[in-house]
Amino acid sequence: MGKLYVVGFGPGGYEHMTDKCIRVIREADVVTGYTTYVDMLKEYFPEKTYLATPMMQEIKRCRMAVEEAVKGQTVAMVSSGDSGIYGMAGIIYQVAEEMGAEIEIETVPGVTAASAAASVLGAPLMHDFAVISLSDLMTPLDLIMKRVDCAGQGDLIVCLYNPKSKKRTGYVEQAAKILMSYRKKETPVGIVRNAGRKDERAQITTLEHLKDAEIDMFSVVLIGNSQTYVSGNRMITPRGYEV
Amino acid sequence: MGKLYVVGFGPGGYEHMTDKCIRVIREADVVTGYTTYVDMLKEYFPEKTYLATPMMQEIKRCRMAVEEAVKGQTVAMVSSGDSGIYGMAGIIYQVAEEMGAEIEIETVPGVTAASAAASVLGAPLMHDFAVISLSDLMTPLDLIMKRVDCAGQGDLIVCLYNPKSKKRTGYVEQAAKILMSYRKKETPVGIVRNAGRKDERAQITTLEHLKDAEIDMFSVVLIGNSQTYVSGNRMITPRGYEV
Numbered sequence: 138m139g140k141l142y143v144v145g146f147g148p149g150g151y152e153h154m155t156d157k158c159i160r161v162i163r164e165a166d167v168v169t170g171y172t173t174y175v176d177m178l179k180e181y182f183p184e185k186t187y188l189a190t191p192m193m194q195e196i197k198r199c200r201m202a203v204e205e206a207v208k209g210q211t212v213a214m215v216s217s218g219d220s221g222i223y224g225m226a227g228i229i230y231q232v233a234e235e236m237g238a239e240i241e242i243e244t245v246p247g248v249t250a251a252s253a254a255a256s257v258l259g260a261p262l263m264h265d266f267a268v269i270s271l272s273d274l275m276t277p278l279d280l281i282m283k284r285v286d287c288a289g290q291g292d293l294i295v296c297l298y299n300p301k302s303k304k305r306t307g308y309v310e311q312a313a314k315i316l317m318s319y320r321k322k323e324t325p326v327g328i329v330r331n332a333g334r335k336d337e338r339a340q341i342t343t344l345e346h347l348k349d350a351e352i353d354m355f356s357v358v359l360i361g362n363s364q365t366y367v368s369g370n371r372m373i374t375p376r377g378y379e380v
Numbered sequence: 381m382g383k384l385y386v387v388g389f390g391p392g393g394y395e396h397m398t399d400k401c402i403r404v405i406r407e408a409d410v411v412t413g414y415t416t417y418v419d420m421l422k423e424y425f426p427e428k429t430y431l432a433t434p435m436m437q438e439i440k441r442c443r444m445a446v447e448e449a450v451k452g453q454t455v456a457m458v459s460s461g462d463s464g465i466y467g468m469a470g471i472i473y474q475v476a477e478e479m480g481a482e483i484e485i486e487t488v489p490g491v492t493a494a495s496a497a498a499s500v501l502g503a504p505l506m507h508d509f510a511v512i513s514l515s516d517l518m519t520p521l522d523l524i525m526k527r528v529d530c531a532g533q534g535d536l537i538v539c540l541y542n543p544k545s546k547k548r549t550g551y552v553e554q555a556a557k558i559l560m561s562y563r564k565k566e567t568p569v570g571i572v573r574n575a576g577r578k579d580e581r582a583q584i585t586t587l588e589h590l591k592d593a594e595i596d597m598f599s600v601v602l603i604g605n606s607q608t609y610v611s612g613n614r615m616i617t618p619r620g621y622e623v
Contacts, residue, residue: 227503260470275620287534377518
């Protein structure tokens, strides 16, 4: 019986991979994943056998991975960040069940993009927060914006994943507008592009100016709560609320 | 000039530490942290010099760490999970500023408890979620429960940190009641105790029965959204919403 590991390798650099992630990739017969991720790993593990598929072919990739495991191979299905947060873990379980595959599946957690981005910005995630993806590929836009509104009501720090793509350019501004009905327009916002990778870049702006910030699909946006402040070039959310 | 690393070593086991976490601890002159965490690390790094303080003495611990760094030492200030999520990163920046300490501070992100717990349960965090601490030590209880309510309104998956302590025993039930006004009482709930540690234990129950579940301060509680289901012994939130 083969074994399928669903591995999150963290933001991208070798240093942020967990000991288990490194071991599982080293010992796997096959490493499979989205082409971009596979290319990132080839630098650190050049000797491995890779099976890559382009974006949007998640189901096909999962089937390939499960089939290899059924053949008795040890497979590492990789994705960046944590495989359990908007990752491949869910689809793998679903595909394996649908295929009636008798394989062992194990999820190897990793450092998610919110953690990586926060570590670059200072300490913005010291209090309750919401993680919301702005991708409306699988989620109605109304529901996404309702969630932003709820996070606003609850004074939750907001972490936006997939803030923009080539097609989706206005959602970040829409989210900022909603949050400004609950929070000051001066509320600090941190944007980190390629967090934890070689070409990492961070900027701190405000809710009001978020619409003018440079943001793309490799960025994560962290919006402070009512207590968040900037000191020096650090974005900090204090732990306590003044009661 | 000394350097102070604020290091999250993940859920606890060596295998979930990042490569950088391991390297920073190995190379530090002094490792400082809450006694329980230091005891966990002594098993893996027995040769280090440790400076431990009991719980509730966070400020004192931070001062000690900053003082060591001012002396020119390389200090690793450790905590479990991700140091940037309800961790020590914020207080360290605040204390260092207050002390006027000219030291370099770097946060090393780790695998947070939500990721560790999710990996044990299956794939519950495949969609938008809120992380909320039920500790009312520094946050008014009203605000905590308002946040739970907002998460309910927005159909966010809810991850509860610090669900119970010896003094706080009724808040989980209170949160479950609030969420049942938005979600079915059969909504799956996963509880993981000591996620990613040797004596890890997981159970899956429902919102209705959450009040009877065994939960303590070492547990994390993951409450599904309206789409979450249980298959076999796995808790899964599908990625897409049927539109």
